Structures are given as C-alpha cells and as structure tokens.
Amino acid sequence: MRKILLVDNGSLRPAATLNLRRLARALSEASGETVEAASLLHSFKIPPEQLDGEKAVTVGPLAERHALEGGTELVIVPFFFGPSKALTGYLPERLAEVQANYPSLSVRIAPPLVDTRLAPDLRLARLLAENVRERMTGQSRPKVVLVDHGSPIPEVTAVRNYLAGQLSALLADEVDCVTFASMERREGDAYRFNEPLLENLLASPALAESHVILSMLFLSPGRHAGVGGDIAEICSQAMAHSPGLNVDTTRLVGENDAIVEILLTRLQQALAGGPLLMERRADASPRE
Numbered sequence: 001m002r003k004i005l006l007v008d009n010g011s012l013r014p015a016a017t018l019n020l021r022r023l024a025r026a027l028s029e030a031s032g033e034t035v036e037a038a039s040l041l042h043s044f045k046i047p048p049e050q051l052d053g054e055k056a057v058t059v060g061p062l063a064e065r066h067a068l069e070g071g072t073e074l075v076i077v078p079f080f081f082g083p084s085k086a087l088t089g090y091l092p093e094r095l096a097e098v099q100a101n102y103p104s105l106s107v108r109i110a111p112p113l114v115d116t117r118l119a120p121d122l123r124l125a126r127l128l129a130e131n132v133r134e135r136m137t138g139q140s141r142p143k144v145v146l147v148d149h150g151s152p153i154p155e156v157t158a159v160r161n162y163l164a165g166q167l168s169a170l171l172a173d174e175v176d177c178v179t180f181a182s183m184e185r186r187e188g189d190a191y192r193f194n195e196p197l198l199e200n201l202l203a204s205p206a207l208a209e210s211h212v213i214l215s216m217l218f219l220s221p222g223r224h225a226g227v228g229g230d231i232a233e234i235c236s237q238a239m240a241h242s243p244g245l246n247v248d249t250t251r252l253v254g255e256n257d258a259i260v261e262i263l264l265t266r267l268q269q270a271l272a273g274g275p276l277l278m279e280r281r282a283d284a285s286p287r288e
Contacts, residue, residue, distance in 0.1 A: 002073040003036065003066045004267065007059055008219065009086050010039030014050040015221035017043045019254055020079065026260045027077070031267055035077070038062050040086055040094075060094045067102035074105060075270050077263055078277065079219055079254070080112040082159035084151065087112060092278055099280060107280040110270035113262055114159045118275060125166035127258045128215050131250035132171060135213045141176040142248075143210050145201060147231065148217040149224055150182030150194045157182070157193050160217055167215065175213075183224060183231060198231070202238035202245065209244035219254040 006024040011017065017039065024037035036057075043056035063074055074095070080087050087109075095107050111117075113124060132144055146164045151157050160180055168178035181201045185194035198214075201207065214235070218225035225231050235247045253259055269275055 001066075001069075001071045002075060003062075003071055004033055004075045004077065005038045005059065005062065006035050006077050006079055006263065007038050007040060007091075008079040009084070010042035010058065011220065011222040012042050012045060013222045013226055014046050015226060016219075017046060017051055017056045019220040023079070023254060023260060023263065026257065027263050027267065030260055030264045033267070033271075035267070036062075040091060059091065060098065063095060063098045063105070063107075064101070067098060067105045072104050072106065072282065074107045075267070076107070076109045077267050077270065078110060078112045079263070081148070081217065081219070081253075082112050082114055082151075082156040083153070083277070084112075084156050085153060087277070092280070095280060099282075104282050106282040107278075108270050108273075109277045109279070110266040111275060111277045112159075113259075113266070114163065115275070115277075116159070116162060121262075122166055122170070123258070123262050124253070125163055125170055127253060127256050128163065128167050128217070128250075129170040130258065131253075131256060132167075132213050132215050133174070135248040135250055136174070137211070140211055141174065142213045143176045143207060144171060144178040144213050144215055145198070146178065146180045146215040146217055147183060147198050148180075150185045150197075152186055152191060154193050163217065176210075178215075183234070199234050199238065202234070202247065203241065207245060208242055210246070212245065212247045214247060214249040216250050216252050218252045220252060221255075225252055 008020050020037040024035045028035045038057050038059045044058050046056050048055040099105050148160045164180040181196050181198040182194040185191050223229050239245050
C-alpha cells in the first residue's frame with residue numbers, strides 16, 4: 001500500500017498549509033494519484049478552526065500511522081526550491097526513525113523543484129518571468145530583484161542565483177536588469193554568500209529613483225512573505241527613506257498554478273524510480 005505526500009517545511013501561518021493543500025489537490029487531479037499535504041514541522045500547532053476544521057499533519061506521525069496500518073511504500077514530493085538541511089538532514093533522519101520500528105516501509109524522496117544535476121529546465125524561471133510581467137506597467141523598464149529568504153547552505157543560495165541567471169535571459173528585452181538578494185543571513189564571513197541583503201540593496205544608489213519589481217522566490221504565504229510580513233516591512237522602510245524608489249512585489253511561486261506541472265514531473269520521476277533525492281529501501285539501507 002502506497003502513500004504519496006506533498007511536503008513543505010511547515011509554517012505557523014494557516015495560509016501556508018491551506019496553499020499546500022490546494023496544490024496537493026491539484027497534483028492529485030493532474031496525476032490521477034491521491035496526494036496528501038504534510039509538513040515537516042510547525043503546522044500541527046495551528047488551531048484546526050483556522051484550517052477549515054482539519055488539523056494539519058506532519059510527516060513523522062503520518063508515516064508512522066501509514067506503516068502501522070500496513071502501508072509499505074511512502075513517496076515524498078518536496079515543496080522546496082533546493083536541497084535545504086530540512087530536506088537532506090531532518091527528513092531522512094525522521095524517516096529512519098520510522099523505519100527502525102517498521103522495517104517493511106520503503107521511502108522514496110523526489111528531487112526538489114530545482115535540481116542542477118538534471119537537464120536544464122526553464123519552467124520555474126518562466127513562472128517567475130510571468131509573475132514579473134504581471135507587475136510591469138509598460139511605462140518603463142523596471143529593475144528586477146529575485147529575493148529569497150537566505151540560507152545557511154551554499155547549495156540552496158546557488159539555486160537562487162541559477163534561477164536569477166535564467167530569469168535575466170528570459171526578461172533581457174523587457175527589463176533594465178535582473179539581480180538577486182537575500183531577505184536575511186546569519187552573522188559571520190562563512191555566510192557572506194547570501195549577500196547582498198535586500199534592505200541594503202534597496203538603499204543603494206544603483207536602485208535610487210527606480211521602479212523595482214521584487215520577484216518573490218517564496219513558496220507560500222508566511223511571516224516572511226505574507227501580508228504584513230518581513231518583506232513588506234523591508235520594502236516599506238526602503239521607500240520611506242528613498243521617496244523616488246517604487247517597489248512592487250510579485251505573487252509567490254506557490255500561488256501560480258504553473259508550479260503544478262513541475263511537481264507532476266517530480267512525482268512521475270519518483271514513481272518511475274528515479275532520479276531521486278534519496279531512497280531508503282524496506283531494509284532501511286539508504287541509497288543516493
């Protein structure tokens with residue numbers, strides 16, 4: 001018996017879980033398979049009355065319940081841009097704990113949305129370009145900043161920079177430039193790969209008196225990218241200090257239904273046996 005999960009990191013904001021459920025339903029319809037929404041962390045704390053009366057679930061307990069009921073296969077489609085530690089560290093460790101108690105359970109984890117090991121794929125960059133074009137007035141060539149949360153993992157930041165290059169090529173004839181920024185970073189020289197920070201970039205002479213479109217490399221609404229979140233506060237403060245600066249933000253990646261096509265590809269890859277981010281066979285031995 002097989003269970004398929006669409007998995008995000010998790011948020012305390014109900015909108016993130018509701019969006020994940022919406023995409024799981026869309027992926028179910030597109031694939032003809034039953035796909036459930038689950039998070040790694042946090043979302044189980046949200047009061048069910050804020051989630052249409054249905055309590056959010058996390059992967060660990062859901063995997064245990066599936067195995068207890070006789071399930072032998074778990075397929076996970078990550079709702080992550082790149083190989084974050086939550087995806088490559090916490091998730092395999094949590095699933096290994098489940099397999100220790102239920103050794104007949106096998107696990108397959110599909111690659112994240114962007115996997116630079118695979119053939120080049122422009123679909124996510126095209127989605128980002130579509131989101132940018134929705135915010136263009138046609139009166140000027142805006143400057144575009146692809147902004148993400150910022151990560152302690154260089155490989156995740158490299159995904160953002162990779163997408164910025166693709167986005168720059170797609171928008172070359174329509175915008176003044178495309179660059180990138182992080183919302184925040186950890187202290188220390190070891191994390192300088194996250195530079196520039198968004199607040200510093202918006203305060204720079206290069207963007208003064210400019211129409212800037214923030215291309216939001218975020219999946220679902222939350223405390224960073226949601227209404228009244230950290231990004232909105234950074235933009236508000238930047239425009240207050242630089243009256244000639246005008247900043248528009250795009251919708252989020254997970255709010256554009258084109259993301260379902262990429263998720264469908266990842267699911268089909270997992271069901272076909274590869275390529276995979278990771279596989280743990282029923283004997284719980286890992287294979288990359």
